[in-house]
Amino acid sequence: xxxxxxxxxxxxxxxxxxxxxxxxxxxxxxxxxxxxxxxxxxxxxxxxxxxxxxxxxxxxxxxxxxxxxxxxxxxxxxxxxxxxxxxxxxxxxxxxxxxxxxxxxxxxxxxxx
Amino acid sequence: xxxxxxxxxxxxxxxxxxxxxxxxxxxxxxxxxxxxxxxxxxxxxxxxxxxxxxxxxxxxxxxxxxxxxxxxxxxxxxxxxxxxxxxxxxxxxxxxxxxxxxxxxxxxxxxxxxxx
Numbered sequence: 001x002x003x004x005x006x007x008x009x010x011x012x013x014x015x016x017x018x019x020x021x022x023x024x025x026x027x028x029x030x031x032x033x034x035x036x037x038x039x040x041x042x043x044x045x046x047x048x049x050x051x052x053x054x055x056x057x058x059x060x061x062x063x064x065x066x067x068x069x070x071x072x073x074x075x076x077x078x079x080x081x082x083x084x085x086x087x088x089x090x091x092x093x094x095x096x097x098x099x100x101x102x103x104x105x106x107x108x109x110x111x112x113x
Numbered sequence: 114x115x116x117x118x119x120x121x122x123x124x125x126x127x128x129x130x131x132x133x134x135x136x137x138x139x140x141x142x143x144x145x146x147x148x149x150x151x152x153x154x155x156x157x158x159x160x161x162x163x164x165x166x167x168x169x170x171x172x173x174x175x176x177x178x179x180x181x182x183x184x185x186x187x188x189x190x191x192x193x194x195x196x197x198x199x200x201x202x203x204x205x206x207x208x209x210x211x212x213x214x215x216x217x218x219x220x221x222x223x224x225x226x227x228x229x
Contacts, residue, residue, distance in 0.1 A: 032214075032215040034217065036218075036220075042222060043117075043204070043220040043221055043222040043223060044204065044206075044218075044220040045220070046217040046218065046219075049215060049217060051215045090155065090156065094215070099144070099161060099163075099168075099169075099211055099212050100158065100161065100169070101158075101218070103155045103156040103158075104155060105154065105155035106154075106155050
């Protein structure tokens with residue numbers, strides 16, 4: 001069965017430190033990979049996506065994600081965390097032959113001053 | 114409109130009552146999705162529209178749930194005889210083409226449904 005795993009329910013990082021939010025997937029073929037962010041009391045927003053090409057994808061708010069085909073991972077990263085990055089982050093994957101996005105359960109990111 | 118609009122933003126209802134949730138997608142977007150997000154949980158797919166057609170209704174939890182989309186635009190999600198377990202945030206999203214594309218989804222702010 002196709003699935004997306006975000007192994008950490010919560011990640012705590014001190015402001016200014018690098019952050020990583022993990023995502024691994026089990027989807028056939030070469031899927032499209034996405035990260036979305038949900039700030040408190042706001043709708044989900046697109047952060048970045050991987051389609052093809054360079055394994056390092058850059059997105060909004062200084063975030064980037066690294067696609068690793070052999071490990072079927074798409075971890076979200078940022079070199080220096082801000083308190084305002086505190087939010088709920090979702091990884092999602094789409095099979096290229098299908099319309100449906102498969103979502104991870106989300107990871108709560110808390111950045112402490 | 115400028116973004117995906119959902120109404121109401123909050124709905125409190127009594128168990129057994131029917132509710133209607135509305136989604137107004139971005140103008141021109143042919144694909145529309147309904148999701149449900151329970152507290153502390155990920156997104157649960159409910160239904161997908163391509164134009165006015167719903168090729169996939171498999172995510173609807175029971176026959177109390179139904180949805181329609183008219184004019185390729187506004188969609189309504191109806192929950193009949195609401196139960197307490199229906200309490201959740203109902204999210205609507207739209208995209209330009211849908212299908213197996215790499216395009217991103219645009220989400221509304223959701224409707225927080227509370228069934229007492």
